Amino acid sequence: MDFAIFIKILIAAVAAGTPFVYAALGELVTEKSGVLNLGVEGMMLVGAITGFIAMAKTGSLLLAVGCGMTAGMLMAAIFGVLTLTLMANQVASGLALTIFGIGLSAFLGLKYTSIALPGIPELPIPLLSDIPVLGKLFFSYDILVYGSLALLAIVSWFLYKTRAGLILRGVGEAPKSAHALGYNVVRIRYIAVLFGGAMAGLGGVYLSVAYTPVWVEGMVAGRGWVSLALVVFATWRPLRVLFGAYLFGAITIAQFHIQGLGIDIPSQLLSMLPYLATILVLVVISRDLTAIRLNSPASLGITYHPENQ
Amino acid sequence: MMLAKKHIFSVCILAACVLGLVLSASAAEKLKVGFVYISPIGDAGWTYQHNQGRLALEKNLGDKVETKYIEKVPEGPEAERVIRNLAKSGYDLIFTTSFGYMNPTLKVAKMFPKKYFEHCTGYKTAKNVGTYMCRYxxxxxxxxxxxxxxxxxxxxxxxxxxxxxxxxxxxxxxxxxxxxxxxxxxxxxxxxxxxxxxxxxxxxxxxxxxxxxxxxxxxxxxxxxxxxxxxxxxxxxxxxxxxxxxxxxxxxxxxxHNYGKFYTKVAQSVLDHTWKPEAVWSGIKEGSIKLAPINPVVPKDVVALVEKTTKGIADGTFKPxxxxxxxxxxxxxxxxxxxxxxxxxxxxxxxxxxxxxxxxx
CATH class of the missing domain: 3.40.50.2300 (Response regulator)
Known part of the structure; x- marks a missing residue:
């Protein structure tokens, strides 16, 4: 495989990995507050169709992003009411949210199948993008890709450098202690859940408006589940989420290149590769218990009852 | 009381009979044609072309036909239910437009021997089932x-x-x-x-x-x-x-892909009582396969060569x-x-x- 193709695979991998970056970072913040929301797939789908409709009607990317994020937040709000206010089981509620999202997005998208949008332009950064090879590799993506990198910086900074981030992590580690210190655990978790929903919605918008600018029922195609796996894969560290997302994107893209180069591997096996890689990584990191214990929020998935303390 | 009840009962029966007559009379006037699609129609693609064919059929035969389509029908047991419902609700000619509808179509056709079925891309025909496909x-x-x-x-x-x-x-x-x-x-x-x-x-x-x-x-x-x-x-x-x-x-x-002519021909043959189960494989000659207008960037001599080859394929002197x-x-x-x-x-x-x-x- 020559070098130019290798660079092209990397560039395509970044685009393919971007929806994971958004959704997984959102889920990471949610999980850091101690809430496990398995509804990412559903939230991404609803975000994707709402963003798509907004883009098709107005042509404004800003509005599409806004609508997609709001829709994701509304979905997350349903989950919040169920698990935080009504104290329902988080796993069951999350699964229900995904199933609901699949149906709702299909219904909303009834009139929008097979409409194609123009997509959004690449925004090469002046001067920097003219550098041979590196310029193309680092500085010639669309605005939503840069946005995902900005999000990574913000989330890392927020979680580890700010007081609010410390409180959020505290709520995820020991909600009782946080409560005793006077923090409103339920309210903080609501904010984290809503943030997760907004980011999942944005990941969906990236798929339906920028990556493949058409609406197809179920077009998120399991990316929500992969995002959930990526959070564990990254052992709850934001930078590793980015690495995992791009790795996953690269494997997806590489399988097509291998076929195009005429290398004789069954295409069905290649389609399976990204998922195989996820399982492998999960197995490998699960052996390193200290890494997991160190970063995984201690109260993850456990319902918190403020009255029973 | 008993008498009154009996009266109401017989009036109902009479009404039902009259209604039935009216309905069957109107059904006899028009050939009802049903279409089963695998995906939403959208505005391009496989199903879109079949739907264009359906619209052409409506245009060509006008009052003589009435059509209906059901889209997004998954292949398998669901398809059988949809096809059976169409046959049951008075559709005399049913086009099933995906390979996976083959066995459901044959199964339903057996239950309704007086109805006509046409299955696209299949390889099994029956007394009342024909197949069709284009020489893509x-x-x-x-x-x-x-x-x-x-x-x-x-x-x-x-x-x-x-x-x-x-x-x-x-x-x-x-x-x-x-x-x-x-x-x-x-x-x-x-x-x-x-x-x-x-x-x-x-x-x-x-x-x-x-x-x-x-x-x-x-x-x-x-x-x-x-x-x-x-x-x-x-x-x-x-x-x-x-x-x-x-x-x-x-x-x-x-x-x-262009199915309009074929759909019109089949519907007309049912109306004329000349329909036969056939395995139709039509192409450029019959107008089922056409090239869309060629982009002006293509040089004239290439267009001329394509036109010459098209003619050859149509009159059978050239085979790909x-x-x-x-x-x-x-x-x-x-x-x-x-x-x-x-x-x-x-x-x-x-x-x-x-x-x-x-x-x-």
Whole structure:
């Protein structure tokens, strides 16, 4: 495989990995507050169709992003009411949210199948993008890709450098202690859940408006589940989420290149590769218990009852 | 009281009889034609072309027919239920437009021996079941000529769905067409293992373009390959529908399916009581396969060559699968002067010379 193709695979991998970056970072913040929301797939789908409709009607990317994020937040709000206010089981509620999202997005998208949008332009950064090879590799993506990198910086900074981030992590580690210190655990978790929903919605918008600018029922195609796996894969560290997302994107893209180069591997096996890689990584990191214990929020998935303390 | 009740009862029966008569009288006037679609109609693709055919049928026969379609019907038990419901609710002629409807169609046809069924792309007929399919490969050969003349890198990209004879036939015809004008042509094929997945189709198109293909074609159902070609500034040859509005610069032409004439003919034969179960395989001659208007960037002499070949295919003097044809390893499989029979074509399971890679098993 020559070098130019290798660079092209990397560039395509970044685009393919971007929806994971958004959704997984959102889920990471949610999980850091101690809430496990398995509804990412559903939230991404609803975000994707709402963003798509907004883009098709107005042509404004800003509005599409806004609508997609709001829709994701509304979905997350349903989950919040169920698990935080009504104290329902988080796993069951999350699964229900995904199933609901699949149906709702299909219904909303009834009139929008097979409409194609123009997509959004690449925004090469002046001067920097003219550098041979590196310029193309680092500085010639669309605005939503840069946005995902900005999000990574913000989330890392927020979680580890700010007081609010410390409180959020505290709520995820020991909600009782946080409560005793006077923090409103339920309210903080609501904010984290809503943030997760907004980011999942944005990941969906990236798929339906920028990556493949058409609406197809179920077009998120399991990316929500992969995002959930990526959070564990990254052992709850934001930078590793980015690495995992791009790795996953690269494997997806590489399988097509291998076929195009005429290398004789069954295409069905290649389609399976990204998922195989996820399982492998999960197995490998699960052996390193200290890494997991160190970063995984201690109260993850456990319902918190403020009255029973 | 008893008497009154009896009266009401008989009045009801009488009313029901009258109603039944009226209904059956109106049913006799119009032929009710049902269509079963695999996907939403949308505005391009396999189902869109079938629906265009349905609209043409309505236009051609006017008051004599009444049509109805049911879209997004999954293959399998659900299809059987939908087809049975159509037959039960008075549809006399039913077109089922996806390969996986074959067995459900045959099963329902057995239950309704007085109704007529037409199944698209299947290979089993029955007393009241006919099949139909187009010679898509004829259009592919013509498109191949254009691609072979327009490529600068001598590399053509092909996004393909599943390795079945229909798709392989298309790849081979395209390759033969391209190599007839440019023997240096290589065709790269990427299988996406799905009929409709814009994400994968896009990724596959991008991979092909990155590897040097400068004309992209597809045997999948979305507009993603044409959109991607437009975005990356290469050429594309669309399939099923004219997709020039998705790639005004990219689309060189499109191999389009046209079922209107066939649907009209079948409905008319039912009205005339002359319908017979047949396995129809129609192509350029019958007007089922047409090329969309050719992009003005294609030189005049190429257009003239395509027109000449089209005429040859239509009058039977030219056959796309005419020897000498070599397979991938360079072995002669069709001798000069001979051509493949329909039976050979229907079971095609090898690549011709010029296609890269191997067929997934």
């Amino acid at each position: 490969y004829q259009g592919r050969y013509l498109a191949g000529i254009i691609a072979g003349k327009m490529t600068k890198s001598n590399t053509l990209g092909y996004v393909a769905a599943f390795p079945i004879p229909e798709v392989i036939r298309g790849i081979n015809a395209y390759t033969l067409g391209a190599r007839s004008v440019n023997p240096a042509i290589k065709v790269k094929v990427i299988w996406v293992n799905s009929w409709f997945d814009p994400g994968k189709e896009r990724e596959a198109s991008e991979a092909l373009i990155a590897q040097g293909a400068d004309v992209i074609t597809h045997h999948t159902d979305s507009t993603a390959p044409v959109l991607t070609a437009e975005e990356k500034g290469v050429y594309a040859i669309a399939y099923h529908s004219d997709m020039s509005k998705y790639g005004p610069k990219a689309q060189l032409t499109a191999v389009t 699968f005419h020897g000498p044809i070599k397979n991938q390893s360079g072995k002669l499989i069709v001798a000069a002067g001979k051509s493949l029979t329909d039976k050979d074509l229907l079971g095609m399971n090898y690549y011709v010379e010029g296609v890269q890679g191997s067929i997934p098993k």
